[in-house]
């Protein structure tokens with residue numbers, strides 16, 4: 001008898017949602033960074049355990065919308081919390097809940113959607129006793145299927161999250177082949193790996209204005225080499241200078257780090273070429289957002 005559970009991972013930006021998805025899938029399919037709003041689209045991750053297929057949707061983090069891109073990101077979250085079996089709601093346990101989070105949780109409760117509360121980053125707590133008031137205040141206001149304290153980076157508690165989700169799987173055919181771990185096209189994964197390295201290396205002002213598009217990705221006939229060419233778009237001429245760096249140092253550092261991870265992911269030698277272009281104010285331009293695959297409309 002086969003079973004399936006569709007699960008959306010939602011919560012504030014930087015809570016550790018993509019980190020959790022990667023930990024559950026066992027491969028890095030979603031970009032992770034300490035900068036807010038790292039995830040921009042819905043990312044699907046698939047894990048098969050015995051006869052159960054778990055399908056996860058990682059979503060952009062809740063934040064205050066400031067431009068058209070963030071409006072699209074927040075719409076993605078809204079659309080991702082219907083027609084599923086459960087929501088994993090993730091919080092950084094060192095941060096207080098805000099109104100946006102509370103509103104989402106209340107509407108999930110109203111729709112009778114099972115919600116598993118995952119309190120992440122317990123490694124940052126001085127004492128586990130600090131968790132008790134957090135849990136008490138949350139469960140006073142919202143009904144949860146389960147409350148699970150975890151530290152994703154220390155691999156503490158992730159197995160308990162999986163066990164809870166397994167309980168919610170319903171009898172159903174499997175929708176994805178057994179060997180599939182994500183529905184992200186390879187070009188998108190490659191672009192996200194490059195964008196993640198830039199997020200890691202650049203200072204705060206620039207990263208949000210960056211989009212990466214992989215233009216070509218071809219394996220050579222005569223050698224085991226994958227040629228990838230990518231364009232890094234930034235919003236300002238001055239940002240382009242920062243992305244390239246002194247004598248190209250920044251671009252070189254980021255593309256080397258990306259190449260190493262690309263080789264690891266695709267298990268083949270990679271030749272990566274990155275170009276930097278300016279597209280002013282792309283985050284407010286519908287057409288460009290569609291172009292980058294950040295909106296389906």
Ligand SMILES: Nc1nc2c(ncn2[C@@H]2O[C@H](COP(=O)(O)OP(=O)(O)OP(=O)(O)O)[C@@H](O)[C@H]2O)c(=O)[nH]1
Pocket residue numbers: 012013014015016017018019020031032033034035036037038039040059060061062120121122123124150151152153154
């Ligand atoms: N200390 C600590 N840091 C963590 C833990 N889990 C994730 N992080 C860090 O938190 C930061 C954000 O992680 P992400 O997985 O990108 O968070 P996210 O919720 O997907 O963020 P958005 O995509 O912006 O919504 C990264 O620097 C992670 O390494 C944890 O258990 N403990």
Ligand SMILES: [Mg+2]
Pocket residue numbers: 017018019030031032038039058059060061
């Ligand atoms: Mg994320």
